[in-house]
Amino acid sequence: ESAPVVPAEALRDEYDKLVADVRRYRFAYYNEAESLVSDAEFDLLFRRLEEIEALHPELVSNDSPTQEVGGEVSAAFAAVQHTSQMYSLEDVFSLEELEAWVAKASANAEKLAAGLLAVRPLRWLTELKIDGLAVNLLYRNGTLVRAATRGDGITGEDITHNVLTIKEVPRQLHGENLPEEVEVRGEVFIASEDFIALNEQMVAAGRAPFANPRNSAAGSLRQKDPAETAKRPLSMLVHGIGARTGLEVGSQSEAYALLKAWGLPTSPYFKVFSSYPEILDYISHYGENRHGLLHEIDGIVIKIDDFAVQNALGFTSRVPRWAVAYKYPPEEVHTKLLDILVNV
Ligand code: NAD
Structure with missing residues (x-):
């Protein structure tokens, strides 16, 4: 069976939104010790991101959340x-x-x-x-x-x-x-x-x-x-x-x-x-x-x-x-x- 064809533009929008959401949730989690969504919800979003990237490898950039260890360094620490x-x-x-x-x-x-x-x-x-x-x-x-x-x-x-x-x-x-x-x-x-x-x-x-x-x-x-x-x-x-x-x-x-x-x-x-x-x-x-x-x-x-x-x-x-x-x-x-x- 073939998967339903999602219009490229809609998929691109979904992808961009996922990347932005995952970044925002990671920042809150690693830098502010706060969960804006449950871990299970976060895991689902991350999974979907990986799924889209598997279907469309051309979307994957080096700074995609799937290519990086989440978390950054806050200015509060050396x-x-x-x-x-x-x-x-x-x-x-x-x-x-x-x-x-x-x-x-x-x-x-x-x-x-x-x-x-x-x-x-x-x-x-x-x-x-x-x-x-x-x-x-x-x-x-x-x-x-x-x-x-x-x-x-x-x-x-x-x-x-x-x-x-x-x-x-x-x-x-x-x-x-x-x-x-x-x-x-x-x-x-x-x-x-x-x-x-x-x-x-x-x-x-x-x-x-x-x-x-x-x-x-x-x-x-x-x-x-x-x-x-x-x-x-x-x-x-x-x-x-x-x-x-x-x-x-x-x-x-x-x-x-x-x-x-x-x-x-x-x-x-x-x-x-x-x-x-x-x-x-x-x-x-x-x-x-x-x-x-x-x-x-x-x-x-x-x-x-x-x-x-x-x-x-x-x-x-x-x-x-x-x-x-x-x-x-x-x-x-x-x-x-x-x-x-x-x-x-
Ligand atoms: P991860 O927590 O899935 O796994 C990697 C980490 O597991 C390692 O860095 C290590 O520190 C830790 N770990 C614990 N026990 C270990 C053991 N026995 N051996 C080796 N490592 C061990 O990875 P991650 O990238 O830090 O975070 C992703 C997870 O964090 C997500 O699956 C999600 O559950 C949670 N998260 C939640 C939110 C949210 O908004 N709720 C946001 C970001 C991340």
Whole structure:
């Protein structure tokens, strides 16, 4: 069957409006810690943008939102260059899409890293997708010298003083043979219990409660005065490394073991699997238990564990080709729909 033909001009208008909306929502989200639409609505708009671009590649420009890591650097903070780029993640919204993604990544790995796979079959690291904001920690010889937001992935905002107020973030790593330099990436968030307590305090003080833990964490971390940040119950978990000098490490899971030994906060929830059904079990387990966790999640992240295979697959301008985020069916949409139904 053939898709209905949309007049080029109408499609162009829809496309331009989508680009403008996505930019506006991203700015509010990353720079003002505010959601003008739900994440599920945002994801739908982004999907539609990708769909139109797939049909009309001639529309895609280098500064399309699909080609960039969302977020910019606000003038309120000093800009810092990440040593190696920070990326976003490709999303999938159903198990069918996930299966297709895993098949594609496996085939790519077979093609680009056959030699490696002959020695070590593919392994998948699965972990929770923490609903917080990405931060890059730079350690030199074990000392934290800088912390920055992701920004546009290349340039972030210097929030070192604010990050130093987070109790889990070590100023000094411990251990011997610490690398000359390493970028540690992770997520800053407010734990579910702390968020409830924080909102109780806000209400008791006669102030409006925060809408959700993610935006409250983002707003708290990007305060101009670190003393304000220090009053907020921020936490951090690390989920990757960027540039490194003087560090030999073969896989994501090995890196987590090292980071943990150095005193960095790694997630208690990650697992390494060698088969697809195990990934599915992990997804269904956390789908059923997503609210009893330390922090809010907006999905599951699946990564190829082996760094050599990761390197062989590489990145697009926006996302790694060796990792994917599976998003659970949105809950917000259901409640919104229910609200609408109740109010009719
Ligand atoms: P993303 O949140 O979909 O995924 C990339 C990020 O996930 C990484 O930068 C990383 O910091 C984070 N992450 C969390 N746990 C991780 C883990 N275990 N391993 C690796 N990374 C992990 O990407 P994005 O580009 O930052 O944002 C897009 C998402 O943000 C959208 O899907 C939407 O849900 C939300 N958003 C919402 C609005 C809105 O208006 N509501 C606007 C913009 C973005």
